[in-house]
Amino acid sequence: MMQAVTALLGAVLTVAACYALGTLLLDRLAIVLRRAEQFPLSFVLGASCLHLAVFAILTFHVAYWPVLVTLLVLSIAAVAWKRAWRLRGPAKRRLNSGMDPLSMQLKIVWSVIFALFTAIYLATAWAPEMSPDGSGYHLGFVARYLREHGFVFIPNNFYSSLSEGVELLFIPAFAIGRHSAAALVHLGFFISCCLAIFAYGRRIGKPWAGAAGSLFFYLSPVVGIDGSSAYIDLGVAAIVFGCFYFLEIWDSGDSPAALVPVGLLAGYAFAAKYTAFTILPFALLWIALKARKWKPVVYVAALSLVMAGPWVAKNVVYTGNPAAPFLNSTFRNPYVHVLFEQEYAQLMSRYAVENKWTLPLEVTIRGDKTTGVIGPLFLLTPLALLSLRFREGRKVLLCGLFVLAPYLLNVGTRFLIPALPFFSLALAMALANAPPLLVLLLVFHAWASWPSSHPKFASSATWRIWRVPYKEALRKIPPDRFLRTYDSGYVVARMVEEHVPKGERVLAFGGIPDAYTTREILVSFQSAFNQWLSDTMNVAWIADWQPTVLRSLKFPARRLRRIRVTQMGKGDFDHQWQIHEVRFYSKGMELTRKPEWRLTASPNPWEIQLAFDNNEATRWRSWQAAAPGMHVDVDFGSPVDVDEIDIETSMDDFPHVQLRAETADESGAWMKIDGEVQTSARKVKTNLRRAATNEMHLRGVNYLLIADGDYGAADFHGDPEIWGLKPIAKAAGSTLYEVVPPEAPAK
Amino acid sequence: MIPVAFGPVILGAVFLTSCQTMPETYAPPVQRQPFENFRPYRELLLVDLGTLDADSHIVRDIPKDAQGSWRWTGQHPAVQVSLRSVMGVTYVIDFSLADATLKDTGPVTITFDVNGHELGAARYSAPGPYHFENAVPSEWVEAGKQTIVGASIDKMWVSPTDGVKLGFILTHLGLRQEEKDSSQSDAQTSQSDAKK
Numbered sequence: 001m002m003q004a005v006t007a008l009l010g011a012v013l014t015v016a017a018c019y020a021l022g023t024l025l026l027d028r029l030a031i032v033l034r035r036a037e038q039f040p041l042s043f044v045l046g047a048s049c050l051h052l053a054v055f056a057i058l059t060f061h062v063a064y065w066p067v068l069v070t071l072l073v074l075s076i077a078a079v080a081w082k083r084a085w086r087l088r089g090p091a092k093r094r095l096n097s098g099m100d101p102l103s104m105q106l107k108i109v110w111s112v113i114f115a116l117f118t119a120i121y122l123a124t125a126w127a128p129e130m131s132p133d134g135s136g137y138h139l140g141f142v143a144r145y146l147r148e149h150g151f152v153f154i155p156n157n158f159y160s161s162l163s164e165g166v167e168l169l170f171i172p173a174f175a176i177g178r179h180s181a182a183a184l185v186h187l188g189f190f191i192s193c194c195l196a197i198f199a200y201g202r203r204i205g206k207p208w209a210g211a212a213g214s215l216f217f218y219l220s221p222v223v224g225i226d227g228s229s230a231y232i233d234l235g236v237a238a239i240v241f242g243c244f245y246f247l248e249i250w251d252s253g254d255s256p257a258a259l260v261p262v263g264l265l266a267g268y269a270f271a272a273k274y275t276a277f278t279i280l281p282f283a284l285l286w287i288a289l290k291a292r293k294w295k296p297v298v299y300v301a302a303l304s305l306v307m308a309g310p311w312v313a314k315n316v317v318y319t320g321n322p323a324a325p326f327l328n329s330t331f332r333n334p335y336v337h338v339l340f341e342q343e344y345a346q347l348m349s350r351y352a353v354e355n356k357w358t359l360p361l362e363v364t365i366r367g368d369k370t371t372g373v374i375g376p377l378f379l380l381t382p383l384a385l386l387s388l389r390f391r392e393g394r395k396v397l398l399c400g401l402f403v404l405a406p407y408l409l410n411v412g413t414r415f416l417i418p419a420l421p422f423f424s425l426a427l428a429m430a431l432a433n434a435p436p437l438l439v440l441l442l443v444f445h446a447w448a449s450w451p452s453s454h455p456k457f458a459s460s461a462t463w464r465i466w467r468v469p470y471k472e473a474l475r476k477i478p479p480d481r482f483l484r485t486y487d488s489g490y491v492v493a494r495m496v497e498e499h500v501p502k503g504e505r506v507l508a509f510g511g512i513p514d515a516y517t518t519r520e521i522l523v524s525f526q527s528a529f530n531q532w533l534s535d536t537m538n539v540a541w542i543a544d545w546q547p548t549v550l551r552s553l554k555f556p557a558r559r560l561r562r563i564r565v566t567q568m569g570k571g572d573f574d575h576q577w578q579i580h581e582v583r584f585y586s587k588g589m590e591l592t593r594k595p596e597w598r599l600t601a602s603p604n605p606w607e608i609q610l611a612f613d614n615n616e617a618t619r620w621r622s623w624q625a626a627a628p629g630m631h632v633d634v635d636f637g638s639p640v641d642v643d644e645i646d647i648e649t650s651m652d653d654f655p656h657v658q659l660r661a662e663t664a665d666e667s668g669a670w671m672k673i674d675g676e677v678q679t680s681a682r683k684v685k686t687n688l689r690r691a692a693t694n695e696m697h698l699r700g701v702n703y704l705l706i707a708d709g710d711y712g713a714a715d716f717h718g719d720p721e722i723w724g725l726k727p728i729a730k731a732a733g734s735t736l737y738e739v740v741p742p743e744a745p746a747k
Numbered sequence: 748m749i750p751v752a753f754g755p756v757i758l759g760a761v762f763l764t765s766c767q768t769m770p771e772t773y774a775p776p777v778q779r780q781p782f783e784n785f786r787p788y789r790e791l792l793l794v795d796l797g798t799l800d801a802d803s804h805i806v807r808d809i810p811k812d813a814q815g816s817w818r819w820t821g822q823h824p825a826v827q828v829s830l831r832s833v834m835g836v837t838y839v840i841d842f843s844l845a846d847a848t849l850k851d852t853g854p855v856t857i858t859f860d861v862n863g864h865e866l867g868a869a870r871y872s873a874p875g876p877y878h879f880e881n882a883v884p885s886e887w888v889e890a891g892k893q894t895i896v897g898a899s900i901d902k903m904w905v906s907p908t909d910g911v912k913l914g915f916i917l918t919h920l921g922l923r924q925e926e927k928d929s930s931q932s933d934a935q936t937s938q939s940d941a942k943k
Contacts, residue, residue, distance in 0.1 A: 598772035608773060615779035635772065686781035689788070694779070714831060718790030718924070730800060742782070 003178070004475045007126060010177025011184030014050075014169055015043065017072040018188075020079035022046025027082065029257040031249070034203065040196035043188065044242035045261050047169055047235070048268035048307055050075065054168040055310050061150030068172040102207055109439055110198070110211045113446055117219055118191065120451060124228035124465055125187040126473035129179035129515070130487040134230030139179055140514025142170045147518065153318045155335050156520070156527040161324035163311040165271030166235035179515060180473075182230040190227030193238035194218040196245055197421050203248070204392040206429060212438040213428035217421050219442075219449045221464035222372030222413045228465065233417040236273045239265055241421045243279050244399050247286055259287070259296055263303025270308040274326075275406035276418055280304055282402035286395075329624070334606035337528045337623035339574065344525075348410040356411075363413045367462035372413040374420065377445040381423055386430035396426045413463075483516075488732035492705070493517040495731040500703050506736075507533060507696060508705040509712075522701060528623070532607055533696060536618050537704075540692035540723075541715040544651040547580035547616045550682040553661045555675025557586065557643040560663040564633045564670055565645060568658040571626030575654035578621040579611040582632060585644035596637035602630060616648070616684055617691040626654045631662075648682065690742070693724040697739045704737040792828035792894075793839055793921035804828060806895055809917065817843070820914035825897030828921050832890050835926065836883040838866050840898055841919040846874040848904035848913055856901045857915065861887050861922075862894055883922065896921055 022042030026033065033041055053071055057063050129135050137159040145151060154160035166189070170182035177184075194214045201210010217223060227234040243265035250258035266283050269276035280301070288297050315324040321331035329338045352369040353362055359370070360379065367373035387393030400422025407415055431437050447453055451465045472482045483490040493516035500506055505520045507530070512521055524534035539545045553565070563584070567577050584591040593612060601608040604623050611620035611632065622630055645661055661673040696702070704725060706716045717735065720727055725737035794804040797816035805811060808821030820842075830836065838861055849855070854872035858865055859879060864887045869879065888894050898920065903912045 593775040593778065595774050597775050599775065600772040605773075609776040612775045613777075613779050614781070616781070633772075686783060687785035690782040690785065691779065694782070698779075714790070714829075718792065719788050722786065722788050730798075 001475050003180075003479065004126065004473065007177035007180035007184060010173040010175070010181030011188065013069070013072045013076070013176065014173040014181070014185050015188040017075035017172075018046035018050050018169070019043045020046060020075045021049040023079050024075075024082060025049060026261075029255070029260055031255040031257055031261070033249075034199065036195070036199035036202055037245070040192040040199065040238070041242055041245060041261075043192045044196075044238050045246075045265065046075075047189070048165075048239070048264050048271075051165050051168045051268065051271065052307065052310070054171050058145055058151045058168070058171070059310075061148075063146060063149045063171065063175075065146075065175040068175045072172055102202070102211075106207060106211050106435070109442065110215065113215055113442060114194070114218065117224065117446075117449075120465060120468050121187055121190065121224060121228045122184075123468050123470040123473040124225070125183040126180055127469040128472060128479040128483050129183050129230050130483060130490065130513075131183075131225075131229035131231060132489075134183065135179065135487075135489070135513035135515045136511055137514060138167055138232065139170065139174065139182055139230050142167055142174050142182060143515050143518075145171060146175055151314065155319075156522050156529055158325035158336050158526055161315055161319060161321075161335075163271045163274060163308075165239075165268055165273075165307070165311070166232035169235075170230060179230065183228060186230055186232070186234055187228055189238040190218075190223070190234040193234060193241055193421060196238065196241050197425055200241075200245060200248070200425065201428070203252075204390075206390075206392070206432045208435045208438055209425065209429040209432040211428075212431070212442060213421070213425035215442055216377060216424035216428060216445060219445050220374045220378070220420065220424075221449050221462075222367070222374055223417055223420065224449065225372065225463055225465050226414050226417060231414070232272060233414050236269065236276045236418045237421055239269045239272055240276055240279045240403055240418050243269060243283060244396075244422075247283055248395070251286070251290055259300055260303060262287075263300040264307055266300065267304030267307030267309075270304070271311050273418070274323075275409065275415070276403070277308075278402045278405050279399070282399050332603070335528055337531060338603070339576065339623045339625070340525065340528075340531060342624075343574070345409065348412070349408060351411055353411060356408075359411060363411075363416060366459050367413060367464075368459040370411055370413045372463040373458060374413060374416060375445055375448055377441060377448070378423070378427075380441075381427060383430050384423055384426035387426040390429060393426055393429050396422050396429065400426065487513070489513045490516050491732040492707075492734045495729050495734070495736060496521070496703075496705065499729045499736055504703055505701045506703040506705050507537075507701050508707075509534065509710040510707055512705070512734075519703075521705070528606070529699075531623075532610065532618070532621070533699065533701065535621070536692045536695055538712060539617050539619065539650070540688040541712055546684055546688060547619070547648040547650055548682055548684060549649045549651060549653065550680050551647040551649060551657075551659060552678045552680070553645040553647070553659060553675055554678065555643060555661060555673045557641055558663060558673060559639050559641050561637070561639045562633065562635045562664040563642060563645070564631050564662040564664070565647065566629065566631040566660050566662055566670075567626060568628045568660060569626060569654070569656035570628060571654040571656065573625055575626050575656075576622045576624070577626040577630055577657060578619050578653050579632065579647055579649055580616055580619040581614065581646075581648040582611050582634075583646040583648070584634070584640075584642050585646065586641040587643065591636075591640060591642070594637070598635040598637070599633070601632045608632065615691050615695060616686050617688045618695055619650070626657065687722065689723040693739045694742055697741050702739045702741075704739065705734055706737065707734045709733070788926040790831070790924040791921070792830065793919050793923065794826040794828065795919055796917055801826075804921075806897070808914070817916050817918045820898075820900070820917050821912065822903050822914050823897060823899045824914065824917055824920070825895050826920050827893040827895050829893055830888055830890055830922065830924065832924070833885040833888050835924050836885065836888055837880050837923045837925070838883050838896065839878075839880045839919065839921055839923050840917075841876070841878050842898070843876045843916040843918070844871055844874045845916060848915075849874050852902040852904050855915075858899045858901075860897050860899070880923070894922065 019042050022045035025045055026042055057067060141160055169185050173181035173185045197214035197217060198210045201207050243262055246258045246261040249255055262283050266280040269279045283300060284297050287300055312322045316322050319333050319335050321333050325336045328336045328341050353359055362370050363374055364378045365373060365376050400419050404419035451467055471477050489512050493513045496506055496519050497517040500519045505522055507522045509524045511523045514521055522530040524530050599608045599612055607620050610618040659677055661675060662670040663673055664670050706713050716723060724740045726740050727735050728738050729736040794801050796818045802811040804826040806825040806827050808824040809818055838859055854870055856868055856870045858868040860866055861883050867881050900914045903914055905912050
């Protein structure tokens with residue numbers, strides 16, 4: 001029960017601190033809000049401020065829980081001292097002016113539905129956290145930053161380069177109440193977004209539209225489960241809608257200073273999720289059209305940098321790529337392969353949906369391919385066009401389109417969430433003159449979204465709330481028991497925690513809930529290092545990937561200091577150029593590799609040593625489509641005689657590879673060396689499996705986690721001894737192996 | 748008003764500083780020593796009755812949820828395993844005969860089978876641990892499908908007190924598969940199958 005209390009305390013303190021800071025800033029700016037707007041807009045604005053404070057704490061490595069708690073308490077105390085929560089002067093006079101009064105029927109319908117679903121969401125968020133990304137990387141990084149008391153560079157997980165504006169609010173909550181406290185903070189964003197939509201309807205004189213629109217959004221199944229988990233999408237939705245709302249306040253002429261929150265929230269949207277940056281161009285466009293001056297436009301753009309800038313700077317400092325983990329072909333770096341980014345983008349834009357025209361049905365009804373549904377109600381979204389007859393409808397829809405614009409980059413259902421408030425509102429606005437119809441739609445939507453109802457048209461595998469875990473929320477069922485029953489990933493994470501010594505790293509082919517282990521999991525696709533290390537493991541058992549092909553470049557003996565192997569063929573999308581080993585010969589004798597040699601390559605210079613390590617299991621790969629001009633260079637340090645270059649590669653080297661040798665003259669210009677290329681078969685000399693795990697060991701990775709469903713699992717399980725692996729634990733279909741270091745040669 | 752209009756200039760500067768210079772060149776790394784003279788890859792598809800994982804392989808006549816490193820069998824115990832290829836497959840069984848049961852039943856004959864094909868049989872008259880293995884004809888098995896590996900005892904011991912019937916004590920049952928080429932796995936996967 002104590003855990004339940006601390007979780008709630010952590011969340012309440014964090015939400016209260018956000019609200020307090022927002023209230024202080026609004027008071028300072030003398031922005032007049034109506035009562036219904038007070039909580040949602042103050043909270044979201046304060047969240048942006050608190051996120052900056054936590055960013056500073058993490059930067060200076062003082063993220064100890066007393067510091068974080070003091071920050072929260074001081075924020076709350078400041079608002080109490082300033083009495084900023086009390087509406088004064090014009091604010092008090094205009095408490096509800098401009099707000100249409102609510103009818104009793106509307107109050108009852110809205111309150112009952114809102115209360116019922118809030119209870120469900122509260123129980124879900126309060127229960128032990130087990131959402132895939134929430135207990136994976138969102139809270140994994142939160143826990144790691146708290147362990148390290150600040151930001152740390154995490155080169156082996158590209159997710160750490162994404163902006164984490166919402167996660168930073170999880171930091172103080174997590175420090176007090178652990179995982180569930182973070183999910184409850186996210187629920188705070190969710191509720192505030194719903195209340196903001198409701199208030200917006202009243203502000204524009206369409207209370208039924210606000211009421212129905214807010215509930216269309218609030219009840220949506222994927223929104224419900226996401227908003228009750230330690231995700232960030234509802235944070236993004238609340239920030240984006242808050243930004244839009246302050247624009248409306250500025251546009252109404254109530255508060256010229258509302259441009260400050262507009263700028264801050266537009267920047268905070270980027271800080272929360274890159275794809276939410278589109279609210280900034282929308283805001284700038286609106287301001288430009290309305291003000292007909294460039295100064296407020298520049299002012300808002302600059303303000304947005306206050307929130308977004310630190311994240312860009314963090315990436316520059318850590319990775320050299322301001323847009324990390326994207327744009328790796330422009331800002332080249334050793335942390336993310338170009339090809340990975342391309343493949344990942346392709347995967348995210350498609351999921352398993354082959355025909356994009358089926359997306360509307362997939363995201364509203366089926367949901368098994370795109371993970372979750374927004375509900376069948378949203379099949380009526382085209383009706384939202386009827387709201388174009390209102391000025392507010394046009395604004396809402398236009399903003400919705402801006403926010404929706406990046407959706408096709410990632411067609412997962414939850415990526416619709418930031419734009420959903422706008423389309424919910426527009427749909428309700430379109431039917432605002434028919435309250436009975438809105439009520440009917442609400443009842444249907446509530447039925448289709450209710451946890452225990454299983455509409456026949458919905459997939460049974462989709463991501464949504466299926467039950468109300470109130471016993472788990474109150475910890476009447478111990479969290480460990482609950483998680484072991486329902487979350488196999490948790491079982492694996494705890495197995496890793498128990499069997500892997502502190503400070504050791506684990507290579508895995510799939511992710512596990514990082515938030516439940518303190519050991520670093522190197523997931524095969526999450527960084528360049530993990531990717532080539534996993535590639536090495538795969539080379540060891542996949543015949544076509546093994547160095548059974550020899551390409552020999554033979555030419556009349558030359559005395560030279562620098563030599564280059566240039567590739568002139570063009571490969572398709574995923575056709576890479578790859579080299580296991582490069583060897584140089586003179587009169588049939590291999591030149592011994594010397595420390596004074598200098599190696600480089602283009603592209604991917606960072607991994608060129610893999611082609612010169614005498615390990616047949618490792619290979620240098622271009623990690624982007626093969627293209628003419630790619631090259632590997634060696635500077636021998638002094639002139640040497642060379643008449644042959646041998647390149648050991650594999651069957652899966654791209655089919656149109658064309659190689660030539662070049663040497664540099666005294667001016668540094670490269671000249672072709674005339675010769676011939678011969679391709680032949682070669683025999684692998686080493687035990688590749690053992691060589692692969694030995695490479696892991698040499699790189700400081702001594703544990704391997706293999707799930708039964710992993711690609712190649714049977715090979716590891718079949719003969720661990722020849723791999724140099726010792727199985728040390730098995731749970732929930734995953735086996736944990738320890739690398740047995742090779743015996744040192746006898747002295 | 749703070750001079751936030753300088754913001755875009757600052758951001759531009761940040762982007763410019765991020766135009767990385769390419770890295771230094773690298774020296775050859777420490778040379779790895781090849782792992783030569785290694786034994787062939789042997790895929791053990793052997794069900795170890797001492798592990799919880801064993802239950803998922805049991806087909807018949809072996810109790811599930813049992814503890815310890817061995818289990819009593821019924822008359823026709825069998826497990827199933829999945830092969831990736833059909834070459835170089837060997838039947839393997841480790842079992843024991845108990846003195847107490849053998850006294851009552853007398854010598855027993857145990858027959859070993861794969862997918863219903865009899866691979867061999869042996870008569871045992873003394874108690875103790877036994878190991879049996881024999882090559883499996885490739886036509887008896889199919890790659891990618893479950894293979895039923897079993898054994899049968901001709902005489903069961905019947906408890907005089909409660910009528911419980913016991914066969915023999917089983918510790919391991921399954922297959923082993925060895926690669927053909929000493930330097931390579933026979934579980935080779937073609938490029939078209941492999942995920943890059």
